[in-house]
């Protein structure tokens with residue numbers, strides 16, 4: 001089994017209730033995102049999937065989040081835009097985009113600061 005990882009970023013605003021009181025105020029983060037996919041087989045080029053293809057998928061997802069007020073996006077009306085739910089959203093969105101047979105999202109980590117992140121394992 002191979003696992004590939006790419007890094008990406010987006011900047012966005014959010015508000016969280018039921019966490020720390022200060023999080024109820026509108027504020028933002030520069031999220032760093034680690035996306036991992038897994039696959040058992042290498043293609044004729046000797047890779048699981050071209051990093052460029054993976055980066056293209058993730059770039060499209062980052063575009064939906066970048067410079068947005070996350071609470072206003074339909075997906076986050078039900079599930080609050082915590083780092084955990086952002087990781088779930090990114091993982092599900094990416095899995096829906098992947099066309100390559102045998103390729104699956106293995107984990108997504110969302111860093112909301114230099115010392116705090118959440119990881120989702122689908």
Ligand SMILES: Nc1nc2c(c(=O)[nH]1)N=C([C@H](O)[C@H](O)COP(=O)(O)OP(=O)(O)OP(=O)(O)O)CN2
Pocket residue numbers: 016019020023027081082083084112113116118
């Ligand atoms: N499990 C989670 N906990 C918290 C989340 C989250 O997404 N998942 N999010 C927040 C807020 O986004 C908040 O903005 C975090 O801000 P921060 O300034 O980093 O808050 P801290 O008090 O944790 O850190 P300091 O070092 O005191 O600044 C909160 N929790």
Ligand SMILES: [Zn+2]
Pocket residue numbers: 014023027028029112
């Ligand atoms: Zn926050």
